[in-house]
Amino acid sequence: MMERMREGASSIWVKIILGLIIFSFVFAGVGSYLAGGSQQAAAKIDDREISQREFEQAYQNERNRMQSQLGDYFATLMGDPAYVQQFRRSVLDRMVNDVLIEQRANELGMRISDEQIRKAIVSMTEFQRDGKFDNELYNTLLRRSGFTPDMFAESMRTDMLRQQLLVAIQGSDFALSNELTALTKLEKQQRVIRDLTLNVAEFTKNADVSEDEIQAFYDQNPQMFTRPDQVKAAYIELSGEGLKTTLEVSEEDAKAYFDENQQKYGTAEQRQVSHILIQGDSSDAKAKAEELLAQLNAGADFAELAQSSSDDTFSAKDGGKLDWFERGVMDPAFEDAAFVLNKGETSTVVQTSFGYHIIKLDDVKESQVKPFAEVRGEITAELREQRAAEAFYDLQTKLAETAFEMPDSLDDAAAAVNAEVQLTDFFSQNDAPGVLATPAVMQAVFSPEVREDGLNSDVIEIGPEHVVVVRVEDARDEMVLPFDEVAGSVKQQLAAQQGEQNAQVKADEIVAALREGKTEILDAEGLSFSEAQTIGRSGADRMVAQVAFGLAKPVDGKSVYGMTRDMEGNMLIIALDDVIEADVEPVSADSQLATQVEQMNAQQDVMATLKVLRNTAEVSYPTLDTPAN
Structure with a gap:
């Protein structure tokens, strides 16, 4: 129980399932569930399909993420076809789980409001500049990723809906004080043990391997002796x-490079504008934008008109004002219009991929170049x-x-x-x-x-x-090595196998006799236990602790016996003589242990929920075996 609790509390599964899912597919698959099409399905969940294109997109995204984290090690793993197949299956399983969770949340009537989505987007660091939400950065990243604001908001709604269900499952778990106290007593419990070792090397040394056995093993296992x-x-x-350390760069070369590339060593000209956006590319959208421009030309207040009429709801609340930007950030048509305006001027109607804009230039920051002395080292490098x-x-x-x-x-x-x-x-x-x-x-x-x-x-x-x-x-x-060349290694291998088998048989015999109270077997075998030692659950030798704490509590002073192997593979017989209970204070339900227990229970609840959902749904993988590299 205690081992499972430790593993559960630190499990990566808990961190993934109960953490924010929102960015799992952002910019490489976010909104993939919105896409339709007639292509072959990679997975089917009842009447819902995950297309092969959606799967390959998510697979490539996860592969790129793992590559960036693990580098060459991951590249080596991906050289193994079996690992690639397992990796692909894990990605598709996750996508299926997402669909199942989403369906269950919808069945329960869970909903995500527009205001929740807005707050989530505004709080994302990916869309912030200097700690504040940057609407233009937001639009730029979406545009580069092939999404409209509506598509992204809908994908956010789906992800947050799944998260809502997972958080509900997590929040339903609790731990009682008496349960936590009992767990703490188990954690701090100590056990008094003795041990004795049966050295496998001694059994191997005494193994009797005949020439016929060596020959037979060689004949029956040619693949083991095949040289590739x-x-x-x-x-x-x-x-x-x-080469980098052998090349010199003169002062003259560095200065010449600085003079030719001054734009690289300073701040580009920045502009701050306010805008009014009318989404769409229809004639009605253009006509509405031109009507608003006419109102501005007639003296209407730009900020008030942006608040009441702009489809960019984020900037509209601030009178249409956007953060500072430089060339290369905004839509090209938007930039071209903004960078020809003088301070205070308003543009004509400008069409971009987002719709029709009216732009007002609020302020300008002129470009500045750093001194050569400040960037000399950078240029030299x-x-x-x-x-x-x-x-x-x-x-x-x-x-x-x-x-x-x-x-x-x-x-x-x-x-x-x-x-x-x-x-x-x-x-x-x-x-x-x-x-x-x-x-x-x-x-x-x-x-x-x-x-x-x-x-x-x-x-x-x-x-x-x-x-x-x-x-x-x-x-x-490739060839099978001659018998004479490998006979020695075959004999050693067979002797090692026989030695392990004989050691296991002897250990079983001794443990069986000790459990029957026949301790005289130790004298007959010339063996004796070590001095008694007291160990905790997280003792230095994990295998010994695992066996010792798995044995029943001794009754009437009679030792209990178990068996394991040590780090060298020798047989280790353990005698449990006594159990020392810990005296602990009652543990509060608000303690760190309570949190760990709740997380472990939450992990089990999530896994159980997914198991039920999978068992009650028709899930199939028609194209899972399609190769991909």
């Missing part, structure tokens, strides 16, 4: 990292980076040309780029050394041109400014 296809390789590795890249690609080109022109050796190519040819011992595709283990390099090494024809490979990019050219110096085909 192997090669010896020579390769040249070229990296641009070291940038020029060194640029020149190192240029030098690297020059060497890469020379390496590629020479390796191609002299395909029977890497010596000329190495001399051309002032590098060394590195040699390997024999290796297979599963144990390639260093950079050669990269999938692209492995594919080249075992290609017919390189492995069989003995040619140099093309230049293979294994990272930014990091390339390899490889050739096969020697190769040997």
Whole structure:
């Protein structure tokens, strides 16, 4: 119980399920459930479908997220087709769970109001600048992601509806004081134990393995003694990292670069405007915008008209005022209109992808350039980076040309780029050394041109400014190793198996005798328990603690016996002599432990709810096995 509580309290499942789901699919799948179409379904939930396109979009989004977190390690995992299949299934399962939760929330009559959505959007840090909601940043991010404000708001409504149900499940759990006190007593309970070890190595040393057994095992398991296809390789590795420290940048070069690129080292001109937006691209929308412009030209107050008539409800509350922006942030047509206005001027009607705007220029911040002395270091580093890249690609080109022109050796190519040819011992595709283990390099090494024809490979990019050219110096085909060559290792393997089996049998025999009170077996075997020791539930040896705290409490002073293995694989017999109960004060229902118990119960409730929903729905995965990389 205590182990489950610890695991539940820190479970990533709890953190994911009970955390905000809102941004799970933002910008790469948010609103995917709104999309329709006749394409084949990746999953079906009753009458609801998740299309293959929706699934692939969510899969790619999750893959990109994992890649950014785990880097090369995740790339290695994705090289395993079985892991890819498991990963795809987990993404689709999550999407199915989302649909089930949404359906259940709708059945219960749960609703999300427009005001709740507005408050949630305004509070998102992704849409804030300097700690405040930025309407233009909001619109820009949505536009770049292919969403309209209405689409995004509807996807938010769906996500918040799921969250509402999950929070309701979480909030329904509680822990009683007497329950928490009992758990605390269990947590602080101690146990008095003794142990004795049966050394598996001794049983292995005494194992009797015949030549016939060795031969039979060899004959029955040829795959265990098959040497895979192997090669010896020579390769040249070229990296641009070291070039950066060898290149110098003069003061004159840095100053010239500064003069040519001053826009990079200062603040661009910024403008603050107010606008009135009429959404849509119809003639009626344009006519309404022109009517409002006529009212402004006749003397109407811009802020009052924005408050009463603008479809941009966020900025309308502030008279249409937007935050400061520079070129490259807003819709191009909006920017072009805003940047030709003089302070206080109002534009004509401007059409963008959002609708029709009327723009008033409120203020201007002129561009400013930092002094050269302040950015000298930055420029020097940038020029060194640029020149190192240029030098690297020059060497890469020379390496590629020479390796191609002299395909029977890497010596000329190495001399051309002032590098060394590195040699390997024999290796297979599963144990390639260093950079050669990269999938692209492995594919080249075992290609017919390189492995069989003995040619140099093309230049293979294994990272930014990091390339390899490889050739096969020697190769040997897959073969079953001769019996004489492996007989010794087979004997050791069989002896180890027999030793473990014999140790297990002896341990079972001893434990059975001890449980019957026949302690004389210890003298007969020349064994004895260690001195008694008192351990806690989180003792130094987790396996020992797990067995000791799983044994029944001794009755009438009679020890209770259990068995496990130690870290070396030896058999470990444990005698539980006594249980020491802890004397604890009553635990409050407002304590940290109460929170942990409630979280554990919430996790179980969520999982149970999903299980029921899945059992009562018709869920199928028509295209789950479709390959994707």
